[in-house]
Amino acid sequence: MPAIVWPSSKIKDATTRDPSLQAKVGPFLNKLATASTSAGLHVEPIRGARDKRVRTARVTNFYRAVLFELDGGGEPIYVFHGIWAHDEAIQLAESVTVRVNPSNGTTEVTQIHDAIEQGTEAVEQARRDAQARLDAAQREAAEIAREAARLQAANAQARRDAASTAASESPAQPEAVQAGRATGAGAATGTGSATAPAPDLVVPTALPDAVGVASRDASPTWPQGLSIEVLRDELGIGVTLAAAALAATRESQLLDLAATAEVPWQGEALLSLATGSTIDEVREDFELRRPEHVAAEPSDPELIEGLRTRAARSSFTWIENDEDLRRAIDGLTFAQWQVFLHPQQRALVDSRPNGAMRISGGAGTGKTVVAVHRTVKLARRAAAAGQEPHILLTTYTRNLADDLRRQVAELDPSLNFTEGVGQPGLMVSGLDKVARAVLQQAGDAIADTAAQVLGTRRTNVLTVTRKNLWDDVLTLTGDDLPENLHSPDFLESEYELVVLPQRVTTLQQYLRIRRPGRGVALDRRKRAAVWTVIEKYRDRSAELGVASFAELLALAAAWLDTQAARGVPRPYQHVLVDEAQDLAPAHLQLLRALVEPGPDDLFLAEDSHQRIYGKKITLSHYGIQVRGRSRRLTRNYRTTRQNLDLAFRILDQGTYEDLEGQAEQHHYVSPRSGPEPLLLRATDHVAELDEAATLLRLWLEEDQKSGTEAAETIAVLVRDRYQRDNVVTGLAQRGVEVRPVDREAVGRGKPVVMTMHRAKGLEFRKVLLFDVSTDAIPRSVRDQQYSQADHDDALLRERSLLYVAATRARDQLAISWSGQASPLLEGVGGTR
Numbered sequence: 025m026p027a028i029v030w031p032s033s034k035i036k037d038a039t040t041r042d043p044s045l046q047a048k049v050g051p052f053l054n055k056l057a058t059a060s061t062s063a064g065l066h067v068e069p070i071r072g073a074r075d076k077r078v079r080t081a082r083v084t085n086f087y088r089a090v091l092f093e094l095d096g097g098g099e100p101i102y103v104f105h106g107i108w109a110h111d112e113a114i115q116l117a118e119s120v121t122v123r124v125n126p127s128n129g130t131t132e133v134t135q136i137h138d139a140i141e142q143g144t145e146a147v148e149q150a151r152r153d154a155q156a157r158l159d160a161a162q163r164e165a166a167e168i169a170r171e172a173a174r175l176q177a178a179n180a181q182a183r184r185d186a187a188s189t190a191a192s193e194s195p196a197q198p199e200a201v202q203a204g205r206a207t208g209a210g211a212a213t214g215t216g217s218a219t220a221p222a223p224d225l226v227v228p229t230a231l232p233d234a235v236g237v238a239s240r241d242a243s244p245t246w247p248q249g250l251s252i253e254v255l256r257d258e259l260g261i262g263v264t265l266a267a268a269a270l271a272a273t274r275e276s277q278l279l280d281l282a283a284t285a286e287v288p289w290q291g292e293a294l295l296s297l298a299t300g301s302t303i304d305e306v307r308e309d310f311e312l313r314r315p316e317h318v319a320a321e322p323s324d325p326e327l328i329e330g331l332r333t334r335a336a337r338s339s340f341t342w343i344e345n346d347e348d349l350r351r352a353i354d355g356l357t358f359a360q361w362q363v364f365l366h367p368q369q370r371a372l373v374d375s376r377p378n379g380a381m382r383i384s385g386g387a388g389t390g391k392t393v394v395a396v397h398r399t400v401k402l403a404r405r406a407a408a409a410g411q412e413p414h415i416l417l418t419t420y421t422r423n424l425a426d427d428l429r430r431q432v433a434e435l436d437p438s439l440n441f442t443e444g445v446g447q448p449g450l451m452v453s454g455l456d457k458v459a460r461a462v463l464q465q466a467g468d469a470i471a472d473t474a475a476q477v478l479g480t481r482r483t484n485v486l487t488v489t490r491k492n493l494w495d496d497v498l499t500l501t502g503d504d505l506p507e508n509l510h511s512p513d514f515l516e517s518e519y520e521l522v523v524l525p526q527r528v529t530t531l532q533q534y535l536r537i538r539r540p541g542r543g544v545a546l547d548r549r550k551r552a553a554v555w556t557v558i559e560k561y562r563d564r565s566a567e568l569g570v571a572s573f574a575e576l577l578a579l580a581a582a583w584l585d586t587q588a589a590r591g592v593p594r595p596y597q598h599v600l601v602d603e604a605q606d607l608a609p610a611h612l613q614l615l616r617a618l619v620e621p622g623p624d625d626l627f628l629a630e631d632s633h634q635r636i637y638g639k640k641i642t643l644s645h646y647g648i649q650v651r652g653r654s655r656r657l658t659r660n661y662r663t664t665r666q667n668l669d670l671a672f673r674i675l676d677q678g679t680y681e682d683l684e685g686q687a688e689q690h691h692y693v694s695p696r697s698g699p700e701p702l703l704l705r706a707t708d709h710v711a712e713l714d715e716a717a718t719l720l721r722l723w724l725e726e727d728q729k730s731g732t733e734a735a736e737t738i739a740v741l742v743r744d745r746y747q748r749d750n751v752v753t754g755l756a757q758r759g760v761e762v763r764p765v766d767r768e769a770v771g772r773g774k775p776v777v778m779t780m781h782r783a784k785g786l787e788f789r790k791v792l793l794f795d796v797s798t799d800a801i802p803r804s805v806r807d808q809q810y811s812q813a814d815h816d817d818a819l820l821r822e823r824s825l826l827y828v829a830a831t832r833a834r835d836q837l838a839i840s841w842s843g844q845a846s847p848l849l850e851g852v853g854g855t856r
């Protein structure tokens with residue numbers, strides 16, 4: 025079939041103005057791919073056009089598509105540009121060109137005028153016009169948002185009409201809900217999506233005590249020495265766009281500019297520079313060549329090659345077979361992320377590191393998307409080489425693992441999933457389950473390993489220790505411990521961070537070992553006292569025939585290491601991990617032991633701002649070396665810039681380190697704009713529930729009016745299960761039906777209530793953080809006896825938890841509390 029190169033942003037063509045046209049795009053695409061020479065399509069050149077490759081083709085009697093025809097060596101390749109009314113299409117076809125950007129070898133569709141005018145005079149003119157260009161971008165972004173809202177409303181009306189027709193013709197059917205992520209979130213936001221404020225910016229009058237949080241709008245920060253000429257010559261960014269970007273005094277101006285850039289990758293490249301990437305990094309991520317390597321008069325094969333660079337592939341997707349075609353047609357309505365990866369993301373999917381690799385990035389920057397795509401890529405690469413892949417994709421919790429499996433299956437339904445450790449295929453599973461499976465395979469042979477790791481030959485290691493065993497042994501043997509160490513949390517941390525990973529089994533060893541990053545110095549006497557409790561803990565575990573999760577992991581890792589020393593291959597060629605910041609040392613040791621060292625062995629995605637379970641750890645302490653193989657994602661795809669700003673204010677007060685022990689920054693951006701976050705202060709718990717009920721009712725009504733009825737995309741998040749049940753009952757008493765969510769999947773048809781921990785990795789359109797009061801969060805910090813270092817770390821985890829919760833909202837975020845607001849909201853303002 026002829027290949028079709030499909031653009032990521034067709035937002036400005038006639039399909040946005042005439043919703044009925046959307047339905048015609050699929051059939052048109054189908055015809056073009058299967059029967060482009062058929063007379064019905066009328067693929068015709070334009071007489072007198074400056075670009076001889078331009079064509080128009082019939083979509084309906086009234087509309088024509090503008091496209092380019094390249095010679096793909098026998099079959100044509102069509103570069104689709106958009107659909108316009110007949111006369112407009114002809115006019116446009118005369119003024120656009122598909123060309124190889126002479127500065128970087130990437131193929132782009134642009135105005136002929138812009139392609140030519142890049143010299144000194146044009147730079148001067150661009151400088152003079154910069155402010156006007158910024159204003160135009162702001163207007164355009166606002167218009168795009170309005171058009172998107174109009175389109176959404178028209179679609180909703182069409183759905184309602186169709187439903188009422190169907191209802192009058194047949195017995196009632198439940199209305200289908202479009203599924204996005206686990207939450208059934210709304211349509212995915214493609215690159216270059218609409219960005220301007222949504223129409224519902226005002227604080228609802230039904231909530232008289234609510235206040236909006238105005239977001240900060242700092243000026244963009246650029247790499248040193250950046251100029252229009254540097255952007256043009258080094259990266260091939262058009263001078264008009266470059267001049268306007270450098271003239272932007274506020275980040276929001278730059279975001280509007282990027283989102284409305286005529287050549288989408290150029291806007292994204294500017295955002296990368298404004299969030300800390302260097303020129304060289306942008307060149308590498310976007311796969312831009314040096315001008316001396318670009319042909320002066322590019323031929324069709326060179327144009328085609330330029331359409332395969334990462335920059336071009338963030339602006340276009342290739343439709344080359346029936347499966348691509350089916351996906352592209354579906355992708356016209358949702359799940360566009362599956363095809364339009366950001367160049368930074370694609371670079372990470374494609375990269376072939378010679379060892380372990382780490383990616384970091386704030387909430388919603390697409391780390392999971394990259395992990396999922398990379399998994400599929402590795403599996404396909406093995407298949408192409410005629411090998412059975414041995415791949416593990418894993419994460420901290422079972423819920424998240426289930427979500428990962430669903431995403432991989434969506435991306436490539438043909439993959440061979442397996443449930444058995446080390447079997448050919450792809451295993452997607454939580455690490456605890458993997459450890460258990462390894463130990464089951466080991467059987468009684470685990471006894472020697474148990475002696476090495478736990479100091480006793482044991483085989484009864486598969487039953488998990490109950491929670492308060494540390495409390496029990498402390499009561500029995502903890503009398504010699506000083507007060508600041510007399511805490512289950514301290515002992516558990518010491519055991520899991522120091523003793524288990526270093527496989528310490530005697531007091532002599534414990535007296536000698538280093539305890540990096542523990543924050544409390546222990547002299548010999550204190551170490552001996554600590555060791556007494558640890559020994560007691562181990563004895564008691566052996567008597568009871570139990571092992572903790574950390575012990576299960578440590579045993580599985582040690583077993584695999586022993587096997588490898590005997591020449592048994594390790595179970596996997598590739599292991600990929602999402603949410604790696606939550607892992608404990610024993611997890612890391614197991615990861616290292618599961619995979620054969622070599623190229624592409626370990627891939628870790630993490631965000632240290634979202635560490636809500638584990639302790640602060642450094643990869644290199646546990647045998648994982650990533651130096652020189654770490655990258656950061658800086659473009660947020662989930663939430664609005666207003667929500668992001670509020671989430672940053674929660675983080676601002678803490679200091680974070682990444683898994684390499686380096687200071688972590690939270691500089692990343694969202695080009696999407698939306699309503700201001702709402703703060704709802706209530707006098708007491710009853711009043712807070714009243715406000716929550718009013719807010720949920722408002723949100724449900726709003727959704728009903730706009731046709732985005734998917735009540736499960738509204739969430740109330742709380743600090744603990746007790747509060748969750750309390751909110752469910754309280755809202756039901758006020759006539760608002762909601763669904764509590766624990767371990768099970770989210771379910772449909774009602775707003776959901778869950779703990780902030782459970783919401784990790786999920787996303788919702790509208791989120792209320794309920795009871796963010798001083799009594800509720802930070803919580804565990806008060807319940808425990810901590811050393812200072814552990815206390816500070818626990819507080820940081822509570823801050824991270826609130827950040828995780830706030831970054832679950834795609835569109836609208838609200839925060840409520842009664843009494844005094846949580847001190848973690850201090851940076852937000854408006855809470856007193």
Ligand SMILES: Nc1ncnc2c1ncn2[C@@H]1O[C@H](COP(=O)(O)OP(=O)(O)OP(=O)(O)O)[C@@H](O)[C@H]1O
Pocket residue numbers: 205212213214215360361364365366369385386387388389390391392393394631634661662784785786787831
């Ligand atoms: N290139 C892209 N184009 C459009 N949408 C994208 C893109 N990459 C990611 N997304 C969307 O952004 C949202 C967040 O992505 P993802 O869950 O991968 O981020 P994350 O960094 O793992 O977030 P978190 O750390 O909060 O779990 C998802 O809805 C995803 O589909």
